[in-house]
Amino acid sequence: MKWNVKEWLRRYGSAEVLSVLATLGGAFLAFELTRNSVSTALAGTWAGNVAYFGYILALDIGQTRRQLHAAGQAYTFRTLLRNLRALVVEFGLAEVFDSFLVRPALMYYLPKAVGNLAGGILLAKILADVTFYIPAIVSYELSKKRLRRF
Template identity: 30%
Template sequence: MTTIAHSPTTAAQSDDDAAHGARRRGLGFWITRYLPAEIVGTAAMLIAGLGVTIWTGNPAVIALAGLLGETLGFYAVLAITIYIEQAPVSRNRRVAVGRTMMLLVAEFGLAEILDTLLIRPALLMAGVWLLADPLWGLLAGKVIADIVFYAIAAGAFTVTARTGLRDGSRAEEQVS
């Protein structure tokens, strides 16, 4: 019988593996990760944005309602998605909820601040102002804002994967 000795995986090897996995993520991964949230967020944006046109034609109010609807729909889906990812690497539900909140902030915090306070409102309002139909204005502004948002969020996701925050390896190292 031949015994093969295995060297223990070091933290540096684990980081290298996570970094390599993050680089290999293709378009299919990003679509699977974000498309459900996008669908719900877009539907909520249109319902809220077009819903306020019953009371006003003001592009700023329409854009703000669309922004709020989209944000609520988008993050509801992502909170569930991340919780499902974190439940297996967490000791209990409370830890999974805490990890979910931490990862939502790590992945989307910077992107959301820039998006919510600057980029998306300006682009949604510009879309509603430039295009005669609020439906097409909201959609045009949304698509352009999404490109900027996802460039930032995907980079942050990659950082959380490379640092071990997603798989719980950093938390386990601190406890051990």
């Protein structure tokens, strides 16, 4: 597999920035409302996911719309389903493991271990991203040839 670091940074970089902000915001809000570590971990995980995947989906839709418009074709509901399928292939395996096990567990334990909510959540996010991006990038590279041609 070719190392496409610039492409990966373009694809994932802005989504990561949004995800960090949403993760911290969701975790802090949940902590302030509940003072519960489980709620804090889950809220941080899912707020980050919504921001991340919302941005990636918007990016993919925009790119596909431009491609189709240049070819004189319309973006349809079927095209949206193809965009969604490509995302499931790219992130599915990595996301299930990440969102239901790795990230919430790290966001639960690390703030306690480091003695700081923000530092623990941020450290948890960084560590979880390592286990997330390895399978996600491999899947993305494999899916480009078949699932991202519109």
